[in-house]
Amino acid sequence: MKKIFSQNKKNIQFLIIGLGLIGGSIAKKLSKNNYEVLAIDKSKKIFEMAKKAKVIRGGQEKIDSKKKLFVILALPPKDLLKVFQEFPKFLDTSEFITDCSSVKGDIYKLVKKYNLSSKFILSHPIAGSENSGFINSKANLFKDRISTISKLPGNSSRSLNACKELWDELGATSIVLDYKLHDKIFSLTSHLPHIVAFSLISLFSKRKISQYKNFIGGGLKDFTRIAESDPVMWENIFSLNRKNLLKDINELQNEIDNFKKYISNDDATKLLSHLKKIKKTKKSLNQ
Template identity: 35%
Template structure:
């Protein structure tokens, strides 16, 4: 893949992170990007060129993108669809068109209508940050993140293998799904939660007193479950307008579940209320370690640590001196555990078990999940 030419339309956090990863992986690749505004320089693209991430910036798609082997559509979903119409007469037959949007239905329908099924493979890197833009991009952003691929009925094995290998090379975990299944899944686990978070924040804002006591005391659990409400309003407006059917289906179910809880509070129904929290607790606790279909099991442990300099380094040294490799490590910033809880992920179950035994000998309090 070293001599490929990759084009980017839209160059924010995800597009920039993909470009950074590709530059590190394939230093001889040609990476180009599109500036839709001919009269106004794009500071992000110019910065990327200064950092030698991008080779060239074009203001004319027909000039710069006709030789691309793969084109990443990294603009909002509805904008990406408009670009497909322009690219149809420009790209070479072997070119792969892919996007990074979290909704696949609309763009797949547009691809079919434009007879681009043989070129298109939908993509959704399930990674991100509250911080947007190329300035916050990172070549490691996609590492260990699921990267959903949604091929069409006309996608060739060669094209699918190409992008699958590319995703793996970037350190992400490729997973092939039907685009309709994808939209239902992300509606339930991502889109509806964002709506709930935003509506909860707005509820507190509207309910707050003039001296803003709620705002002053909003911390801990409230900030944990509403963190995602800080995301881009334009992006989430686009998502709601493009994955409407799936979102509405799950949102209506959620509203009914809230009505059931409201009724249980009126009765009051003690058993029902207990079941709500107990069922949720059991399922939530099962999420990190469950292997589902193609998704690999995660081997992780949690432990209390003292909040002092060198605490993490001490644990890492203990494990390294016993030849136990760490896949990922970091502090958990929520109230599910006591303060100062460290999450350590390992490459396999054997390493995880060895680490638990070893750290317990050093009198660390371990939480296995």
């Protein structure tokens, strides 16, 4: 596969819209690899911090029409959807566009609406953290991680190759995943676990926390770590992936009801059998 970026560094620019954990980490890695990185962020303080650290060269005023522009959207999902109206010029004149969102369905609709299918590749790096923001970003965030790429009707082979090369440049391995299947899978593997963690901490908020605080072990801390995640980001994700998520919530509720039934009936045999099946399933996930 012919290299698009690395053999042409002087003639391309990356424009990153959003300098949070993901956008900031992309900017740090690309600038470290000697690419020209520009950015747009609603926080002037964050923008200036990135510029002072030489993570970015500047903002949209530095865009050179003689160079090829590659746009990366690294925003909370609902803010990302607004980009299509707020920055149409950059999207229209760019050579390639990708996103980093955990929900794809609504983005795909806008990609079709604005006739960007040939150059907009849906992608999602599996590298999030409860520690959000530019201050927590790091150049090696994507090293040995996975990024999904969702091939859409009309995607050019050049844009697909550019997306794969981008994530390779950032240290990640790309896996192709249908965008509908993406939203279904991540509802169960990411979005639902956040619902569970948030719910458990919400339960603590209704108790006298001082009674429990000294008895919180490593298991609970590990399990609920993600409840410290950005509320705005997760409101966006829950809202935009609600169809898949509501289905998974209902199925989880059924699982909890099974436990409730076995415990209420003091049915040790069925409870033990159920726990053994779950342990076996968990081991298969580890393989």
